[in-house]
Amino acid sequence: MSIQDSATIRTAIIIGGGISGPVAAMALRKAGIDARVYEAYPGPAYGIGSGLGLAPNGLAALDLIGAGDAVRALAAPMRHQVMSIGDKRISAPSLTDIEPLRLVDRFALHQILHDHAVAAGVPFEYNRRLVEVDEHADGVTAAFADGSTATADVLIGADGIRSTVRQLIDPAAPGPQFLNMLGFGGPSECSIEVSAESMVFAFGKKAYYLYWALPDGRIGWGANLPHEQYLSLTEARTVSAEEWLRILRETYAEDNPGAELAANTRPDQLEVVGALQVMPPVPRWYRGRMVLTGDAIHAPSNTSGQGASLAIESAIELARCLRDIADPTTAFATYEAMRRPRVEAVAARVARMNQTKAAGPIARKAMYLLMPLMFKAMNPEKTFGREQRFRIDWDAPVRPVAVAT
Structure with a gap:
């Protein structure tokens, strides 16, 4: 009570x-x-x-x-999450009996x-x-x-x-704590087909990115750009969208579909997030x-x-x-x-x-070998079942803890 x-x-x-x-x-x-x-x-x-x-x-x-x-x-x-690692596509394990x-x-x-x-x-x-x-x-x-x-x-x-x-x-x-990455996003035209209600988490040659299908037929995407210098949202937005797109296109040039996503994003569509932090x-x-x-x-x-x-x-x-x-x-x-x-x-x-999002060349090669095995072996219930099934009982009375004096 x-x-x-x-x-x-x-x-x-x-x-x-x-x-x-x-x-x-x-x-x-x-x-x-x-x-x-x-x-x-x-x-x-x-x-x-x-x-x-x-x-x-x-x-x-x-x-x-x-x-x-x-x-x-x-x-x-x-409802569906896919890991893209090099040329491998792996369906990420998920809980299927709860809301997506x-x-x-x-x-x-x-x-x-x-x-x-x-x-x-x-x-x-x-x-x-x-x-x-x-x-x-x-x-x-x-x-x-x-x-x-x-x-x-x-x-x-x-x-x-x-x-x-x-x-x-x-x-x-x-x-x-700055993660040595800057965040970007936006819609893009892309020839690759992405299933509805699916999100792809892609580990590119130089940087991590993700993408998903938008209702209007375009592809939404987000980029985690490795960057040694911390830039706040305000500081990051002092750099022109054209310059950021040049950097993004260079970073994802060897990735499919990363290269196309970056190439087809217009300056007025680019969302600049600034430093990624925890x-x-x-x-x-x-x-x-x-x-x-x-x-x-x-x-x-x-x-x-x-x-x-x-x-x-x-x-x-x-x-x-x-x-x-x-x-x-x-x-x-x-x-x-x-x-x-x-x-x-x-x-x-x-x-x-x-750490894997901004991994160096050697660590990235090892990741390409190990991560597919890790995802296949993952038990979704054990990994994040308790996180996603947690529910607050609003009506339950809260019992106070003892406070040290």
Whole structure:
């Protein structure tokens, strides 16, 4: 049984309006806690492109806040996954008795979550860049760059992989780890046939890429370009699309269909993502009345197919803890105990795969020999069954963990 009637947590400031922020706000309101979202950008999904995958567990979590079907309506199911290694094509083992992975445009997902949150009564305030937080006995006050402030019982940092809240909680906290790759994407004309509802993960001669069929007959593709220099999204977009396409065409020149995909992508179609990064384990998830969720504490490689899904799960699990546990410190400690083992297990599973994406010539030759054997021997239930079958029981009471003093 919920102890919400005796809880002191009634209001929450959420910093960040991407994925985990709106989800946390909706879940908190469902739990009876008034939540307001503050976003640094001028509007929802501002300047954000590219696609992402939503795993079955992430979609099931979205169902709890009523947004699952709206996402399914726009997201393409990817029932079949194929590994392309050299001249070999290998059907990747998968779970066949659950909902498939779905591919959705990031902008569309942000817009859906924003619209559902607004419909649920969540207020959003834009152009609010957090600069300082003042914690006091009965709450927390956020100060923004424009001089405005906001006060609530708790503050939730859902502000992404370069989180300001993470640094306020722990100035010594690690930052994101650059994977020595830049991300690109876009649609392309291509003569190769790709089966509907299929995604191909291709390990080219010099770099990794993936591609899939679009409803209009074109091919969508994404590139992980090896790059020693870190470039933020803003920095990467200072380079012209024509120059990036020249580099991509040179990189994938020996690959089929990589060469054709790069050659037939127009400059106005190219999506520049910038540095690909992951979050190493974050020592401190909370302090006082501040806590982190989403990419601010766990951002696994896109190889995992779980980044957005884990962010959605964590936001909802945090809301359950705040619903049922009156003391913020105990609520946050319980939340961390529930989530840390799961998210770090996913990150560990894909850590080695990240290295293969930017492997050197010698390592790549070895990979061509070994990876087909590894995929054929893979047991999908053992590898990612627990990840994809995970479901949150919203109605189950959260039992607090003991907090060390």
